[in-house]
Amino acid sequence: xxxxxxxxxxxxxxxxKTGQKEVITSxxxxxxxxxxLPTGTGKSLCYQFPGLIFPGQVLIISPLLxxxxxxxxxxxxxxxxxxxxxxxxLSFEEKQFVLKNLMKYKFIFLSxxxxxxxxxxQKLKEITISLFVVDEAHCISQWGYDFRxxxxxxxxxxxxxxxxxxxxxxxxxxxxxxxxxxETLGLTEVTKVEASVDRPNIALYVEKVxxxxxxxxxxxxxxxxxxxxxxIYFSSKKSAEQIAQLLANKKLCKVGxxxxxxxxxxxxxxxxxxxxxxxxxxxxxxxxxxxxxxxxIRFILHYHMPMQMESYLQxxxxxGRDGNPSIACLFYAPGDEMLPVQLAEGELPSEQQIAWLFQxxxxxxxxxxxxKELGGFSDVQWRIVETFLHQANENSDFKGIQESFLKFVKExxxxxxxxxxxxxxxxxxCYCRRECLLQYFEETLTVKVPQCCDYCGIEFQVYQEMNxxxxxxxxxxxxxxxxxxxxx
Amino acid sequence: xxxxxxxxLYGLKKLNGExxxxxxxxxxxxxxxxxxxxxxxxxxxxxxxxxxxxxxxxSFEKIxxxxxxRKWITHCGKQQFLLxxxxxxxxxxxxxLSYFNGWDFHQLSSLFWVRFSxxxxxxxxxxxxxxxxxxxxKNKDALNWIKIILRKIHLPKKQIGPAVYQELxxxxxxxxxxxxxxxxxxxxxxxxxxxTAEQAAKKFNLDLYEYQIRFIQTIHYLLGEIKQDPxxxxxxxxxxxxxxxxxxxxxxxxxxxxxxxxxxxxxxxxQIRRLKRSTIEDHLVEIALNTPEFSIDSYVxxxxxxxxxxxxxxxxxxxxxxxxxxxxxxSYFQIRLVLAKFGGGSWT
Numbered sequence: 114x115x116x117x118x119x120x121x122x123x124x125x126x127x128x129x130k131t132g133q134k135e136v137i138t139s140x141x142x143x144x145x146x147x148x149x150l151p152t153g154t155g156k157s158l159c160y161q162f163p164g165l166i167f168p169g170q171v172l173i174i175s176p177l178l179x180x181x182x183x184x185x186x187x188x189x190x191x192x193x194x195x196x197x198x199x200x201x202x203l204s205f206e207e208k209q210f211v212l213k214n215l216m217k218y219k220f221i222f223l224s225x226x227x228x229x230x231x232x233x234x235q236k237l238k239e240i241t242i243s244l245f246v247v248d249e250a251h252c253i254s255q256w257g258y259d260f261r262x263x264x265x266x267x268x269x270x271x272x273x274x275x276x277x278x279x280x281x282x283x284x285x286x287x288x289x290x291x292x293x294x295x296e297t298l299g300l301t302e303v304t305k306v307e308a309s310v311d312r313p314n315i316a317l318y319v320e321k322v323x324x325x326x327x328x329x330x331x332x333x334x335x336x337x338x339x340x341x342x343x344x345i346y347f348s349s350k351k352s353a354e355q356i357a358q359l360l361a362n363k364k365l366c367k368v369g370x371x372x373x374x375x376x377x378x379x380x381x382x383x384x385x386x387x388x389x390x391x392x393x394x395x396x397x398x399x400x401x402x403x404x405x406x407x408x409x410i411r412f413i414l415h416y417h418m419p420m421q422m423e424s425y426l427q428x429x430x431x432x433g434r435d436g437n438p439s440i441a442c443l444f445y446a447p448g449d450e451m452l453p454v455q456l457a458e459g460e461l462p463s464e465q466q467i468a469w470l471f472q473x474x475x476x477x478x479x480x481x482x483x484x485k486e487l488g489g490f491s492d493v494q495w496r497i498v499e500t501f502l503h504q505a506n507e508n509s510d511f512k513g514i515q516e517s518f519l520k521f522v523k524e525x526x527x528x529x530x531x532x533x534x535x536x537x538x539x540x541x542x543c544y545c546r547r548e549c550l551l552q553y554f555e556e557t558l559t560v561k562v563p564q565c566c567d568y569c570g571i572e573f574q575v576y577q578e579m580n581x582x583x584x585x586x587x588x589x590x591x592x593x594x595x596x597x598x599x600x601x
Numbered sequence: 602x603x604x605x606x607x608x609x610l611y612g613l614k615k616l617n618g619e620x621x622x623x624x625x626x627x628x629x630x631x632x633x634x635x636x637x638x639x640x641x642x643x644x645x646x647x648x649x650x651x652x653x654x655x656x657x658x659x660s661f662e663k664i665x666x667x668x669x670x671r672k673w674i675t676h677c678g679k680q681q682f683l684l685x686x687x688x689x690x691x692x693x694x695x696x697x698l699s700y701f702n703g704w705d706f707h708q709l710s711s712l713f714w715v716r717f718s719x720x721x722x723x724x725x726x727x728x729x730x731x732x733x734x735x736x737x738x739k740n741k742d743a744l745n746w747i748k749i750i751l752r753k754i755h756l757p758k759k760q761i762g763p764a765v766y767q768e769l770x771x772x773x774x775x776x777x778x779x780x781x782x783x784x785x786x787x788x789x790x791x792x793x794x795x796x797t798a799e800q801a802a803k804k805f806n807l808d809l810y811e812y813q814i815r816f817i818q819t820i821h822y823l824l825g826e827i828k829q830d831p832x833x834x835x836x837x838x839x840x841x842x843x844x845x846x847x848x849x850x851x852x853x854x855x856x857x858x859x860x861x862x863x864x865x866x867x868x869x870x871x872q873i874r875r876l877k878r879s880t881i882e883d884h885l886v887e888i889a890l891n892t893p894e895f896s897i898d899s900y901v902x903x904x905x906x907x908x909x910x911x912x913x914x915x916x917x918x919x920x921x922x923x924x925x926x927x928x929x930x931x932s933y934f935q936i937r938l939v940l941a942k943f944g945g946g947s948w949t
Contacts, residue, residue: 182739186735190733190735191733377739378737378738378797379797379798379799381735381737381739382737382789382794382795382796382797383797385735385737385789385794386794389792389793389794391793391794591782592781592782592785592786593770595785595786595788596766596769596770596785596788597766598790598793599721599725599762599788599789599790599791599793600721600724600725600728600762600763600765600766600769600790601728601762601763601766
C-alpha cells in the first residue's frame with residue numbers, strides 16, 4: 114500500500130509529519146500503539162487515515178468538549194461528513210437519534226462521562242469498533258498532571274467492548290505516565306512511537322525580574338520589539354485584561370483578550386481575528402490555543418509560570434509551526450509560584466466543601482444541580498465530585514466514601530504541587546534550558562542549535578521587528594464601504 | 602443625555618412611583634418572571650422589555666444615581682422615584698423610543714442576529730467563491746437553517762451578496778434615527794472578521810451598555826421594517842419568514858400551558874417538569890396575561906376575584922402588598938392571577 118499516495122489523494126498533503134507514518138503503519142498492521150507526538154503534528158490524521166481503510170467504526174474518547182467540537186468541525190470542513198460527537202452538548206432528542214444511527218457514522222467522538230451511561234455502552238456493543246482511540250491519554254494516569262478519575266475506567270470499558278485495537282495518543286508523558294496508560298488500558302504488546310519534544314526553531318528564554326512593575330515594563334518592551342504575531346499567557350483573567358489594556362493604550366500592537374470568562378461568540382471572533390491577522394497579539398489564559406492552527410506565530414510570552422512543564426511545552430509549541438525562528442520568553446518574579454498553587458487548590462473541592470456535601474448527602478433528597486450551586490462548586494471541581502457521587506449511589510457507606518474522597522484530594526494536591534516544584538526547578542536551573550527540558554521528559558539533547566536559550570546565548574535581533582511602528586489609525590472606513598466590500 | 606438615561610427616565614415616568622426602580626431593571630433585562638411580565642403590561646412598558654439583556658445591577662443603579670444627582674428624578678419611597686419637572690421636560694425633548702419593540706422582538710432578536718450574521722458570512726464567501734472557512738456561529742439550528750434557506754434562493758450564487766447589499770442599503774436609507782454602523786461593523790465576511798460588542802463599543806467611544814442598546818435598536822428597526830414590507834426585501838425576509846410573532850408566551854410557559862390544556866394539575870405539572878411550584882405559578886400568571894381562553898376560576902373563586910378587583914380599583918394602585926393587606930383571604934399568587942387576567946389597561 115502506498116501510504117503517501119493515499120495521503121495525497123484523501124488529505125491533499127504530499128508527505129507525513131514526524132511520527133505520523135510510523136503510527137499509521139503500526140495501526141494498519143493491527144498493533145496496539147502508544148503515540149507520543151508533540152502538539153501541532155497532526156494527531157487526528159493518525160486515526161483518520163486508518164479509519165478510511167478499516168471497515169467499521171472508529172471510536173475516539175476525548176476529554177475536552179470544546180476540542181471535540183473543533184475536531185468534528187474540521188473533519189466536516191475537509192469533506193468527512195460521517196462524523197459525530199456524543200457529549201453533553203447534544204439535546205436528549207439528538208442523543209437518541211445519534212445512538213440509533215451509530216452505524217451510519219465512521220468517526221464517533223465520545224466524552225468519558227458518556228461512557229458511564231449504560232445505554233451508550235449497549236449501543237457501542239452493537240457496532241464494529243475497528244479502532245479505539247484514547248486522546249489525551251495522559252489523563253488516565255494518576256501521576257499525570259491532568260488526571261481524570263473517569264478516564265481511569267477506560268480499561269474496563271475497553272474490555273466490555275471486546276478489547277478492540279487501541280491507539281493511545283498524548284503530547285507528553287514521562288515514563289511513569291506511559292506505563293500507567295498501558296496498564297490501565299489493559300494493553301499487551303504495545304508499539305510505542307515517540308517523537309522528540311524538542312522544537313529546535315524555538316529559542317527558550319527565562320528572565321527573572323524583581324517585581325510585577327518590572328515585569329510589566331519588560332513585557333511591554335518585548336512586545337513592542339518582537340516580530341509578531343504572538344501570544345502572551347497569563348494565569349489570571351484579570352491580568353490578561355490589564356496588560357491588554359496597557360498594550361492597546363500605548364498602541365504597541367493590535368491586541369485582543371481571550372479567556373473563559375468571555376461568551377462563546379466573542380471567543381470565536383477573537384480567535385478568527387487573530388487567524389486573519391486583524392489582531393497580532395492575544396493576551397490569554399491557557400484556554401486559548403487549542404485548535405488554533407496558525408503557522409506563523411513568532412513569540413510566546415509567559416507572564417506567569419505555567420502549572421507544569423507539560424503545559425509550558427504545549428503552550429510554547431504553538432509558536433513556529435512554519436519552522437521559522439521563534440522565541441518563548443517566560444518571566445518570573447519572586448513569589449510567582451504561589452499563583453499556580455492557588456489555582457491547583459481551586460481545581461479541587463476543599464475539605465469544607467466535601468464535609469458540607471456529605472452532610473447533605475445523608476438527607477435523602479438530592480438534587481445534583483442544586484448541590485453544585487449551593488456548595489459553590491466550579492465545573493472542574495464538580496466533575497471530580499460526580500465521580501464520587503456515582504459511588505455513593507451504589508454504596509451507602511458515606512463515611513467510607515468521604516474518607517477516600519478526602520484522601521484522593523490530598524493526593525492530587527500533592528501531585529500537583531510536585532509538578533509546580535518541577536516547573537520552578539526548571540526556571541531556577543543554571544544550565545542549558547533545552548537540555549534541562551529534555552531531561553525532564555527523559556530525553557537527551559543530540560543536536561545543539563545556534564539560537565538555544567538564555568544560558569547558551571540568543572541573538573535577540575533575530576526575533577526583532579525591523580521597522581517598528583505604532584499602530585496607526587487607518588482612514589476610517591464608512592459602514593457603506595464596509596458593507597460593499599464584503600457583499601459585492 | 603445618553604440613550605440609556607432617557608430610557609430609564611421614561612420607564613420611571615410610566616411607573617409613576619408605584620414600583621421600585623428594580624421593576625425597570627428586570628424589565629430592561631427581560632426577566633421572565635410573571636411580576637415583570639405583568640409590569641410590562643400594567644404600565645405600558647412593553648416596548649422596553651428585554652432591550653438591555655445582561656445589564657448588571659450595579660451599572661443600572663449607577664445610572665439611576667446619576668439621574669437623581671442631576672435632579673431629574675426625586676425620591677417618593679424606598680428605591681422609588683418620580684420625575685421632577687426638569688426630568689419631564691427633558692424627556693419630552695428626546696424621542697428615544699423609536700423603533701424599539703422589546704415585547705414583540707426580544708425573543709426573536711438574538712435569533713435574528715444569529716441568522717443574519719451567519720447569512721452575511723455565508724453569502725459573502727459565496728461572492729468570493731471561498732468554501733473552507735469557519736462559521737462564526739456554532740448554533741446547530743442556525744447551521745441547518747442556512748442550508749435550507751440557500752436552496753430557496755434562485756439567484757446565481759455570486760449575485761446573492763450584491764442583491765442583499767441593495768436591500769440593506771435601501772432599508773437603512775429609510776431610517777433617520779438609526780446609525781447602521783452599530784451593526785454593520787459587527788458583520789463577518791470573506792477574509793474579514795467582524796468586531797465583538799466590546800470592540801465596537803470602543804470604536805464608537807461608547808460605554809458597553811450604551812452601545813448595546815443602540816445595537817438592539819438597529820436590530821429592532823431591521824426586524825420591524827422587514828416584517829412590515831416583505832415584498833420590498835425578498836431576501837432579507839427569508840431570515841424571518843418562519844418566525845412566530847404572535848407567540849406571546851415564553852417557551853417554558855407554553856410547555857406548562859400545553860400540559861394545563863391536557864388537564865394536568867399544578868402539582869402534577871411541577872412534578873413532570875421537575876420545576877418548583879412557584880415557577881409553575883409564574884407561568885400561570887403569564888398565561889393569564891396572554892391567553893384569553895385561559896380561565897382562572899379554578900384557582901381563584903369568583904367572589905375573591907371581585908374583592909381583589911374592587912380593592913385595586915378603589916385605590917387605583919396595583920401594589921400587591923396593598924391589596925393583600927385588604928383582602929387577607931387571597932394569596933399573592935391569586936392576586937397576581939386576577940390582576941393579570943383583568944387588571945390590564947382598562948382602568949389605568
